[in-house]
Amino acid sequence: QDGSANGFDGAEREALVTIKADFNNPKVLKSWTGLMCYLNNTPSWFGISCINGRVTGLRLENLGLIGKLKPDALVNLTQLQTLSFKNNSISGNLMDFSKNKNLKDINLSGNRFDGEISPSLLTLNLLESLQVQNNNLNGPIPGFNQSTLKVFNVSDNNLSGEIPNTTALQKFGTSSYLGNQDLCGPLFSITTCTIKNSDTSTPGPSDDSHNDSSNNSKSSMWTPILIVINVVGMVVLLFLFIYYFKKSKKLKKMLTNKNMKLMEVEKIETSKMETTTTTPTETRSVESRSVGLEVELEKGKLIFLGSEINFELDHLLRASAEGLGKGNFGNCYKAMLVDGPTVVVKRLRDLKPLTNEEFVRQVRAIADQKHPNLLPLLGYYNTKDEKLFLLKFAPNGSLYNRIHGGKGTRDRIPFRWSSRLSVARGVARALEHLHLNCSSSQAAAAAVVPHGNLKSSNVLLDENDDVRVADYGLTSLIALPIATQRMVSYRSPEYLGFKKVSKKSDIWSFGCLLLELLTGRISSHSAPPGVTGADLCSWVHRAVREEWTAEIFDTEIAVQRSANSGMLRLLQIAIRCCDKSPEKRPEMSEVVREVESVKGAVDSEDEEDLSLSMDQSMTDDSIATATPSR
Numbered sequence: 034q035d036g037s038a039n040g041f042d043g044a045e046r047e048a049l050v051t052i053k054a055d056f057n058n059p060k061v062l063k064s065w066t067g068l069m070c071y072l073n074n075t076p077s078w079f080g081i082s083c084i085n086g087r088v089t090g091l092r093l094e095n096l097g098l099i100g101k102l103k104p105d106a107l108v109n110l111t112q113l114q115t116l117s118f119k120n121n122s123i124s125g126n127l128m129d130f131s132k133n134k135n136l137k138d139i140n141l142s143g144n145r146f147d148g149e150i151s152p153s154l155l156t157l158n159l160l161e162s163l164q165v166q167n168n169n170l171n172g173p174i175p176g177f178n179q180s181t182l183k184v185f186n187v188s189d190n191n192l193s194g195e196i197p198n199t200t201a202l203q204k205f206g207t208s209s210y211l212g213n214q215d216l217c218g219p220l221f222s223i224t225t226c227t228i229k230n231s232d233t234s235t236p237g238p239s240d241d242s243h244n245d246s247s248n249n250s251k252s253s254m255w256t257p258i259l260i261v262i263n264v265v266g267m268v269v270l271l272f273l274f275i276y277y278f279k280k281s282k283k284l285k286k287m288l289t290n291k292n293m294k295l296m297e298v299e300k301i302e303t304s305k306m307e308t309t310t311t312t313p314t315e316t317r318s319v320e321s322r323s324v325g326l327e328v329e330l331e332k333g334k335l336i337f338l339g340s341e342i343n344f345e346l347d348h349l350l351r352a353s354a355e356g357l358g359k360g361n362f363g364n365c366y367k368a369m370l371v372d373g374p375t376v377v378v379k380r381l382r383d384l385k386p387l388t389n390e391e392f393v394r395q396v397r398a399i400a401d402q403k404h405p406n407l408l409p410l411l412g413y414y415n416t417k418d419e420k421l422f423l424l425k426f427a428p429n430g431s432l433y434n435r436i437h438g439g440k441g442t443r444d445r446i447p448f449r450w451s452s453r454l455s456v457a458r459g460v461a462r463a464l465e466h467l468h469l470n471c472s473s474s475q476a477a478a479a480a481v482v483p484h485g486n487l488k489s490s491n492v493l494l495d496e497n498d499d500v501r502v503a504d505y506g507l508t509s510l511i512a513l514p515i516a517t518q519r520m521v522s523y524r525s526p527e528y529l530g531f532k533k534v535s536k537k538s539d540i541w542s543f544g545c546l547l548l549e550l551l552t553g554r555i556s557s558h559s560a561p562p563g564v565t566g567a568d569l570c571s572w573v574h575r576a577v578r579e580e581w582t583a584e585i586f587d588t589e590i591a592v593q594r595s596a597n598s599g600m601l602r603l604l605q606i607a608i609r610c611c612d613k614s615p616e617k618r619p620e621m622s623e624v625v626r627e628v629e630s631v632k633g634a635v636d637s638e639d640e641e642d643l644s645l646s647m648d649q650s651m652t653d654d655s656i657a658t659a660t661p662s663r
């Protein structure tokens with residue numbers, strides 16, 4: 034079996050063949066047949082490098098690989114020095130690395146790995162770079178202490194606990210750890226560990242009666258220790274404060290010089306954005322911590338695209354931030370500036386390999402799409418390693434939360450027909466604007482979807498509950514293999530059938546969104562990770578065909594008698610938008626006209642607590658007219 038003497042190692046070959054089989058799209062690895070490595074010859078196997086007939090490198094990046102690798106996938110690749118599966122969709126636990134003693138460089142970033150960071154990584158004495166950012170890893174960070182470690186990034190996971198205080202890990206700044214809600218330690222400006230410990234260990238007055246004497250003696254033993262921890266925490270905070278203060282002064286100086294140059298070079302458009310200035314309100318009490326992007330931000334520029342909002346970089350550096358959620362193309366943070374506005378910072382990832390100029394051009398094109406129902410792009414930040422969008426904060430959250438949040442609980446605020454209809458109108462207008470204003474060169478290209486990722490979590494509600502559609506135009510920035518896996522338009526019938534998308538794919542997404550609004554059911558396109566959604570188009574077709582009239586509409590609106598005819602009209606529009614063949618779907622302008630003409634409810638019905646009775650006017654005859662001709 035072992036032919037390594039001839040430059041061919043059977044066990045290694047088998048390991049690679051198994052890895053290939055674990056990916057559900059092995060077509061991209063079709064070169065993986067025949068002889069793998071021959072002595073020092075460049076192998077014909079894509080992504081593999083060899084020395085003396087042994088596999089030393091495995092680099093499969095941005096290939097859209099999906100699948101779960103077995104924990105022992107790498108045990109036979111004992112000569113491996115470089116491993117990269119960067120930016121795919123690989124899931125499952127991290128592999129066992131204990132047999133890969135030669136590994137120096139591991140990059141598993143931008144995947145869907147979960148479970149804990151494998152302790153076997155601690156045994157790799159040559160490890161120089163570990164990048165596992167943008168995954169779903171949980172649990173604590175093991176105590177890495179390899180002096181060889183030069184690059185370390187575990188940001189944007191679900192890691193928790195204290196960052197180990199080892200010499201090796203002390204070298205890395207906050208950006209290596211950012212985006213893990215429950216990580217704590219002196220690196221973050223709030224030493225959450227200390228606060229949590231003292232909260233749980235110090236009994237409150239109401240607890241006294243329940244605590245027995247042993248608990249009391251335990252807590253009295255802990256009290257001096259906790260006081261010391263608190264004092265140390267405060268000293269650290271004081272130091273950080275002084276540090277930030279000094280640095281912001283230095284940055285200000287640096288930026289004043291830079292900005293002068295920038296204004297000439299960048300020629301930033303100063304045209305006013307159409308949107309109104311808001312006074313953001315904080316809706317939740319949050320665990321604040323420094324935005325902590327200082328390392329990268331120092332190197333780059335914060336560019337504003339309008340005059341609505343403008344602040345200095347040091348302002349953002351001093352803001353506290355709250356994670357809003359993990360998106361498919363980067364995570365969003367709500368940054369609350371001291372004495373200033375609240376903005377959303379979106380860290381972009383999985384981008385196309387664009388030049389600097391191309392990136393800026395695409396970003397400007399997105400920012401130029403101004404409409405009262407589009408979420409404005411306020412500015413951006415751009416370096417080789419980090420790309421950020423600065424967006425307006427929408428205080429009333431997403432449509433997904435409005436439709437599904439708190440269902441079945443006392444906290445649920447009913448989402449009545451008039452509000453749903455006005456959301457449908459707002460989204461339709463925003464989409465029409467994008468469709469009418471998509472540039473002619475874009476329009477000429479066959480595969481253009483002006484939005485591309487329309488779903489309820491990308492429809493936001495501002496302080497007046499007005500619609501602000503977000504994440505438009507990202508198709509011009511996101512790498513195609515990633516977009517095809519994660520964007521809604523690529524789940525349309527035409528893409529699944531003919532690998533084609535167009536404006537009509539957006540219209541199909543809009544139809545699905547209308548069905549989510551009407552049925553109150555979670556659509557498979559908008560379901561966050563871990564939540565199962567339904568294919569609403571198929572479900573509604575079946576419901577209409579099999580005449581389950583009463584079950585289609587969300588009970589929260591179905592009880593609004595005066596609005597039942599309007600609901601049926603909107604259902605008809607939704608079904609036309611979802612038609613399997615793109616040519617049969619209406620244009621967006623027609624959709625806007627039709628949605629505008631749908632009747633709202635009699636005002637009093639939106640206010641009243643309505644009893645759950647179905648309207649007799651929703652007869653099978655009227656629903657039959659909603660059936661599309663297919």
Ligand SMILES: Nc1ncnc2c1ncn2[C@@H]1O[C@H](COP(=O)(O)OP(=O)(O)OP(=O)(O)O)[C@@H](O)[C@H]1O
Binds near residue numbers: 359493504
């Ligand atoms: N400007 C904003 N104001 C308020 N909430 C926002 C804002 N931008 C995003 N969010 C919320 O933050 C969360 C993450 O958003 P993000 O756009 O990154 O991911 P997503 O919408 O879940 O998926 P995708 O990446 O496919 O768009 C979502 O719940 C979204 O509704």
